[in-house]
Amino acid sequence: MGVLPSQTIARMLQDGSIHVSDPIVDGQIQPASLDLRLGNTAHRIRASFLCGNDKSVSDRLLDFGMHEIDLTNGAVLEKGCVYLVPLKEGLRLPKDVQAVANAKSSTGRLDLLTRVITDQGTEFDRVPAGYDGPLYAEICPRSFSVLVEPNLRLNQIRFRKGQSILSDAELAELHKSTPLVSTTPVIENGLGFSVDLDGSQNDLVGYRAKPHTGVIDLTKLNHYDPRDFWEEVRTSNGKIILDPGAFYILVSREAVTIPPEYAAEMAPFLAMVGEFRVHYAGFFDPGFGHASAGGAGSRGVLEVRCHESPFVLEHGQVVGRLVYERMEETPDQLYGAGISSNYQGQGLKLSKHFKSAPSD
DSSP states (O other): OEEOOHHHHHHHHHHTSEEESSOOOTTOEETTEEEEEBOSEEEEESSOOOOOTTOOHHHHHHHHEEEEEEOTTOEEEOTTOEEEEEEEEEEEOOTTOEEEEEEOHHHHTTTEEEEEEETTOOSTTEEOTTOEEEEEEEEEESSSOEEEOTTOEEEEEEEEESOOBOOHHHHHHHHHHSOOBSSOOOBSSSEEEEBOOOOSSOOEEEEEEOSSOOOEETTOOSOBOGGGTEEEEEOSSSEEEEOTTOEEEEEEEEEEOOOTTEEEEEOOOOGGGOSEEOOSOOEEOTTTTOGGGTOSOEEEEEEEEEOSSOEEEETTOEEEEEEEEEBSSOOSSOTTSSSOOSSTTOOSOOOTTBOOOOOO
């Protein structure tokens, strides 16, 4: 029982539990997940949808599709519009294996809302055990229009057998043997994490997306000047006020560690915490921040969008929680250990498409 590791994912590709329209590429299999690739076409749709128990995505496209876009030579997905893209991966899951999808870290840091849907699906990003069918990515750029092409990897999928979530008591014991955070742990329905707004050493605590910018080509890495797309967020008093509708990149106060035998996921947003959403990308792979994978604790980047009313965030305020799960077995590769992971040992950091932020 547990989250399936990279070597099991490789076997699933061989036995057809995961089937692909093009051969898998290097780096697509991650320690505890598989990156999903965009296909050759996108459908502009009138609204986001779920299929429901008796409908396929093809059926729904007849109701909500507007026009088809060829991605072969690249195409712009415009801010505020909704698109559906068939993925190059499909599933024929065993009866005891379910799956959960999420946006990749770089996708979330661009405020690019993207979710996986399935035929007969009743939830976003959830694939029931035994599912046999295609996968689709729903994409809605929120802050920036983006240029995409086939094979870009915006989503990732994780597979699991049975119930593998650690109880609070088990999580506390794990922290005793392998410290999971650099501060005193807050353990309640998972491991709590808080926001870093200290600002005493360097008053730069985050970034806010500018409202009117150019297009971001998602194939270009370390390319864009952050100043063209982001405003710096600074504070000297340990607090900021979030503006409704604005998107922020902040960072956790805690340095987080994921031991090799475990994976973690950010828990769903809870309205009781405040009127904002604190994450888009939620997978933490085995080895993230762990010494065996070249880490010494890595802070979590927070992708924050405020909702209806202005909201005050203060330094050290708990804004979310990590749910730890057991791996079925230790992966044959770890996050950061020789697989060119982009965010091992990170602090406050924009997506990989931007050059290093200018110094103060």
